[in-house]
């Protein structure tokens with residue numbers, strides 16, 4: 001079978017690999033039908049993620065069809081259509097029992113990281129019963145692929161941790177796929193205002209189409225002034241960080257109002273100044289989280305009912321065979337006006 005293999009920083013190939021085999025009775029082998037490329041994959045390609053070793057098949061998102069189920073797999077059989085979660089969970093360890101699947105002692109984020117991932121014709125999924133979901137028949141496949149990672153991530157780390165409430169003013173810093181997933185799922189709670197911030201006009205245009213009530217272009221360095229002006233000097237109730245660099249986190253610290261929440265989603269590679277000299281008296285809550293994918297069943301129901309349309313974030317489609325070209329497009333997101341790219345294996 002073919003797979004997209006990481007060979008060290010800047011090096012990847014679409015190459016022949018042995019077909020994955022069942023290693024534990026709780027494994028399933030899934031034929032990948034659709035997968036996508038994540039911002040995290042680009043970080044891996046830069047060499048930023050030290051747990052990913054040379055020879056690893058990348059990818060942690062996708063939908064597929066069960067090709068083979070291990071003897072102990074109870075919920076799935078050959079031929080079932082499934083959604084693959086980016087988080088693998090054993091379901092029995094201390095963290096899994098607390099619903100903190102991201103910290104599963106035998107799983108967590110392993111796909112395309114410490115074990116071979118979904119950017120391949122076939123993938124081995126450990127703990128299939130607790131790491132896969134049945135794909136509802138009527139649901140658009142493109143919408144489903146978005147539920148592997150970005151929608152639960154935007155929703156859990158941004159919206160739920162930020163405690164978005166009816167009437168709130170929410171600011172989301174970063175209008176990439178994750179920020180836009182937070183924008184769409186924040187609307188479950190009817191906030192009064194959602195202010196989207198980004199450097200790219202094209203992304204802000206998309207944000208307005210998807211429900212942003214205000215947009216702020218970040219390139220001139222006046223985001224804080226503009227957001228404070230939009231909120232009558234009070235600041236926002238919820239500031240969601242969806243970039244992962246010190247400058248954007250510091251914007252959140254400056255625009256959060258008294259009693260507000262800063263919910264971090266961004267993946268940080270360096271330290272950030274925490275302005276306690278201002279924040280100590282502001283009744284502010286700061287949260288961090290890895291996605292646990294505990295909301296995947298709820299998001300599946302919302303998509304099935306037609307109240308959430310994650311496929312709106314997809315800008316490009318490729319054949320899985322053309323994945324190198326798809327990486328090229330995704331890594332030049334601005335020029336290509338790319339948000340999510342979907343790869344199809346048929």
Ligand SMILES: [Zn+2]
Pocket residue numbers: 038039040060061086149150
């Ligand atoms: Zn991802």
Ligand SMILES: [Zn+2]
Pocket residue numbers: 089090091092093094095096097103104105106107
């Ligand atoms: Zn576990």
